[in-house]
Amino acid sequence: MNNEVYIKIENLTKTFGPVIANNNICLEVNKGEIHAILGENGSGKSTLMNMLSGIYTPDSGVIYIKGKHVSLKTPKDSMSMGIGMIHQHFKLVEVLTAKENIIAGQKGSFFVGSKKLSEKIRKISEKFGLTIDPDKKIYNMSVGEKQTVEIVKVIYRGAEILILDEPTAVLTPQETESLFNILRKMKQAGSSIIIITHKLNEVMEISDRITVLRKGETIATVNKEDTNATELTNLMVGRAVDLSINRIEKKNNEIILNVENLTVVDDEKVKALDNISFKLATGEILGVAGVAGSGQKELCEAIAGLYPITSGKIEYKEENIVGKNPRDIIKMGISMSFIPEDRLGMGLVASMGMVDNMLLKEYQNQKGIFIEKKAAKDLSNKLIKKLEISTPGVYHPVRQLSGGNIQKVLLGREIESNPHLLITAYPVRGLDINSSYTIYDLLNEQKEKGVGILYIGEDLDVLIELCDRILVICNGKITGIAQATKVNKEQLGLMMAGEDMTTVMGVGA
Amino acid sequence: MFRVVKRTDLTKKQSVSFRLIAILGALLTTGIFIWFLGFNPLQIYISMLDGSFGSMYRFKEAIIQTIPLVVTSLGISVAFRMKFWNIGAEGQIIMGAFAASYFALYWSNLPIGVLLPLMFAASVVAGGIWALIPAFFKAQFGTNETLFTLMMNYIAQKLIIYIQYGLWKDPKALGAGKIAMFTDNAALPEVFGIHIGWIITILLVVLMYIFINRTKRGYEIQVIGESENTARYAGMNVKKIILTSMLLSGALCGIVGMFQVSGVNHTLSYQVANGVGFTAIITTWLAGLSAPVIVIVCFLFAVLQQGGTFIQTAFSIHASVAQLVQGMILFFVLGSEFFIQYKLVLNNKADSIIKKEAV
Numbered sequence: 001m002n003n004e005v006y007i008k009i010e011n012l013t014k015t016f017g018p019v020i021a022n023n024n025i026c027l028e029v030n031k032g033e034i035h036a037i038l039g040e041n042g043s044g045k046s047t048l049m050n051m052l053s054g055i056y057t058p059d060s061g062v063i064y065i066k067g068k069h070v071s072l073k074t075p076k077d078s079m080s081m082g083i084g085m086i087h088q089h090f091k092l093v094e095v096l097t098a099k100e101n102i103i104a105g106q107k108g109s110f111f112v113g114s115k116k117l118s119e120k121i122r123k124i125s126e127k128f129g130l131t132i133d134p135d136k137k138i139y140n141m142s143v144g145e146k147q148t149v150e151i152v153k154v155i156y157r158g159a160e161i162l163i164l165d166e167p168t169a170v171l172t173p174q175e176t177e178s179l180f181n182i183l184r185k186m187k188q189a190g191s192s193i194i195i196i197t198h199k200l201n202e203v204m205e206i207s208d209r210i211t212v213l214r215k216g217e218t219i220a221t222v223n224k225e226d227t228n229a230t231e232l233t234n235l236m237v238g239r240a241v242d243l244s245i246n247r248i249e250k251k252n253n254e255i256i257l258n259v260e261n262l263t264v265v266d267d268e269k270v271k272a273l274d275n276i277s278f279k280l281a282t283g284e285i286l287g288v289a290g291v292a293g294s295g296q297k298e299l300c301e302a303i304a305g306l307y308p309i310t311s312g313k314i315e316y317k318e319e320n321i322v323g324k325n326p327r328d329i330i331k332m333g334i335s336m337s338f339i340p341e342d343r344l345g346m347g348l349v350a351s352m353g354m355v356d357n358m359l360l361k362e363y364q365n366q367k368g369i370f371i372e373k374k375a376a377k378d379l380s381n382k383l384i385k386k387l388e389i390s391t392p393g394v395y396h397p398v399r400q401l402s403g404g405n406i407q408k409v410l411l412g413r414e415i416e417s418n419p420h421l422l423i424t425a426y427p428v429r430g431l432d433i434n435s436s437y438t439i440y441d442l443l444n445e446q447k448e449k450g451v452g453i454l455y456i457g458e459d460l461d462v463l464i465e466l467c468d469r470i471l472v473i474c475n476g477k478i479t480g481i482a483q484a485t486k487v488n489k490e491q492l493g494l495m496m497a498g499e500d501m502t503t504v505m506g507v508g509a
Numbered sequence: 510m511f512r513v514v515k516r517t518d519l520t521k522k523q524s525v526s527f528r529l530i531a532i533l534g535a536l537l538t539t540g541i542f543i544w545f546l547g548f549n550p551l552q553i554y555i556s557m558l559d560g561s562f563g564s565m566y567r568f569k570e571a572i573i574q575t576i577p578l579v580v581t582s583l584g585i586s587v588a589f590r591m592k593f594w595n596i597g598a599e600g601q602i603i604m605g606a607f608a609a610s611y612f613a614l615y616w617s618n619l620p621i622g623v624l625l626p627l628m629f630a631a632s633v634v635a636g637g638i639w640a641l642i643p644a645f646f647k648a649q650f651g652t653n654e655t656l657f658t659l660m661m662n663y664i665a666q667k668l669i670i671y672i673q674y675g676l677w678k679d680p681k682a683l684g685a686g687k688i689a690m691f692t693d694n695a696a697l698p699e700v701f702g703i704h705i706g707w708i709i710t711i712l713l714v715v716l717m718y719i720f721i722n723r724t725k726r727g728y729e730i731q732v733i734g735e736s737e738n739t740a741r742y743a744g745m746n747v748k749k750i751i752l753t754s755m756l757l758s759g760a761l762c763g764i765v766g767m768f769q770v771s772g773v774n775h776t777l778s779y780q781v782a783n784g785v786g787f788t789a790i791i792t793t794w795l796a797g798l799s800a801p802v803i804v805i806v807c808f809l810f811a812v813l814q815q816g817g818t819f820i821q822t823a824f825s826i827h828a829s830v831a832q833l834v835q836g837m838i839l840f841f842v843l844g845s846e847f848f849i850q851y852k853l854v855l856n857n858k859a860d861s862i863i864k865k866e867a868v
Contacts, residue, residue, distance in 0.1 A: 306741060327744035338742070346738045354732070359745045360732070363725055371725050 012061030040432035054078035072297035084154025260313035287351035287467030323453035337414035353395035404435030531845035560819025578807035581789035584761030597658025600665035601784025605763025608635035612771030613695035628636035636763015
């Protein structure tokens with residue numbers, strides 16, 4: 001390996017008000033290296049990368065690129081130094097073609113001949129094994145294709161250092177594999193790649209060296225050969241963590257939720273759910289896997305009475321609840337809890353404190369016109385103790401709490417209502433490892449009490465470990481419902497991409 | 510050079526001192542201007558205060574100006590809490606005044622104890638309906654409430670002009686477009702020399718505070734203002750809440766109309782609202798939608814307006830100078846809101862460190 005240093009960062013510090021996002025960060029990235037930046041949410045990964053790509057200006061510290069002292073004040077400065085950033089949310093113009101997106105915003109590109117351009121794109125594509133159709137419109141592309149366009153775009157603009165922010169979050173396992181192949185080819189061609197992630201298995205698969213950040217500080221830089229997943233986790237969290245999730249055996253099998261031929265259409269009259277049928281039993285965790293936007297949100301909201309249903313049946317304990325709104329459902333005495341994906345936009349009121357948030361669903365059961373807050377205050381204090389929620393006080397706006405604490409407030413409120421059916425969408429999204437495991441434990445506790453749980457997840461490893469069965473959804477259709485113990489990630493990935501379970505797992509599955 | 514950074518660490522004390530600095534800045538800037546006009550700025554400012562506090566009569570006048578501002582601001586605050594941008598207070602005041610005037614003019618033989626409550630109720634209903642119409646269209650068809658409520662202002666105003674010069678024209682006014690003066694039993698009684706509306710206003714402020722902070726509906730309004738999705742998730746009937754709350758918002762503005770015709774003007778004219786519906790938008794916003802703070806802000810506004818009028822006569826300064834002082838203070842105070850939320854940071858800080866090390 002060539003040991004020429006491409007990027008050298010010394011004592012970089014960045015503060016936001018009283019928050020120190022980065023504190024004396026040091027990092028070295030060599031030519032022809034894939035360097036992973038590993039850290040929990042809030043450890044300062046994104047801040048660091050935003051400084052490298054010229055979006056934030058550091059308070060102090062120095063950045064050297066190829067040994068040259070640089071000051072990156074705008075994304076343009078960064079680009080001209082050969083740094084290309086690929087954001088988690090793609091920055092592409094949907095109605096333009098791949099080619100148009102690649103040249104957009106480039107100086108003088110107006111006069112570049114179309115043929116010459118196509119030729120250049122083709123050359124780049126061939127060199128790194130990227131397959132894109134330059135004339136395809138972005139809105140016709142899959143997530144994987146869009147990502148490829150982003151990569152070609154930054155290479156076309158002369159990037160030799162590629163920064164990828166959580167690139168696999170939206171990809172199926174198969175798409176992830178092909179991304180990794182591209183990255184390996186780029187590395188051989190002498191590019192440096194920085195990949196930001198919190199998925200350990202991917203770090204172990206793709207990177208050469210790993211730098212671990214914790215609470216805004218560099219904890220260590222290690223060679224992949226000299227480490228393992230457990231050690232990395234310990235570095236990341238700061239103490240030993242048990243990484244296994246318990247799967248509690250389910251006891252009784254009474255059907256609590258029966259969904260039959262459910263179809264809903266979205267605003268554009270496209271079927272968001274297409275003829276969905278499944279059953280959920282008490283004391284069972286049914287996982288739902290699928291690429292983001294495959295209909296998970298619509299499924300949850302349809303069951304919770306928040307989404308208009310075109311046709312089909314939703315039975316809760318043999319009672320059809322189609323056409324009922326959340327108020328009716330509460331009044332019917334159905335104890336169903338929906339923990340939405342959008343915590344602060346739907347599940348909680350961001351500017352209110354815990355007390356007022358505890359009242360959100362309960363206040364309607366109070367008599368008279370006045371609102372009684374005493375019970376809600378007691379409940380808040382109880383939850384703070386029980387779930388170790390850290391907040392300056394029960395009246396402190398929940399918006400200002402950390403992601404994990406916000407989720408505990410929401411989940412705590414729902415569990416305290418003693419539901420028989422719990423619907424939860426991405427409950428651990430944005431949470432650090434510790435908080436995630438607390439949430440898994442809470443869900444298992446509910447399962448043991450006989451609650452039926454519909455768990456919309458994104459990490460396939462977790463789905464396989466936590467759930468009893470996994471329902472795979474693709475473009476609003478169910479491609480299969482598999483026993484968690486009898487399915488692996490690759491099979492789930494194929495089903496997420498639209499393959500039917502019978503073809504994936506063979507006849508008889 | 511500079512970049513804008515969001516503040517997170519400002520204490521209440523600091524934000525108050527920011528606003529005070531803004532007012533000082535406004536007085537200083539305007540002072541220079543007044544000085545160029547050949548007046549002593551200090552003298553002008555002192556006499557502006559004199560305009561409201563110089564005599565008992567002037568102080569009462571300031572209170573009389575404060576009353577409609579406070580009640581209108583209360584009404585607007587209900588709508589604004591739901592992020593329903595009701596800028597139709599002006600029209601709602603006019604319609605309230607119109608309905609109250611109908612009873613004052615055509616049922617004037619009723620005893621005062623019956624007539625006044627009747628006028629009050631009529632103004633509540635008329636103002637409420639005037640706000641309910643745009644709310645209904647917004648809830649049902651998703652129309653833009655800002656434009657809708659604004660247009661409703663003009664309809665109300667033109668309606669009164671038509672009535673003033675036509676249907677209700679006073680035959681004794683020798684052909685002038687005027688509506689007849691009310692009889693005495695249609696006039697609000699006075700307590701301490703100010704019409705009784707001030708007591709009702711204090712009552713309304715207290716009730717509003719309790720309504721928002723202690724009742725279910727107040728809680729629902731706050732949740733809807735934050736996120737309609739959350740409200741739906743919690744099983745609230747969002748449409749119904751918006752409609753009833755707008756009814757309340759308009760009703761409060763309608764009451765202002767009754768106060769003005771019955772307590773101040775003793776007749777109806779198309780200028781009855783006199784811009785209060787628009788000024789109240791500013792006071793509501795400056796008060797952060799909080800009922801008790803609204804009282805303070807509205808009083809200060811009334812003092813400012815009163816002082817402006819006073820210096821016109823006292824120094825024979827043109828009216829535009831008085832308005833300039835008002836405008837400048839407003840400009841600075843509103844501008845200070847930006848600095849309360851954000852701060853400017855020199856951008857060269859990081860660069861200078863790099864440069865130093867490079868040397």
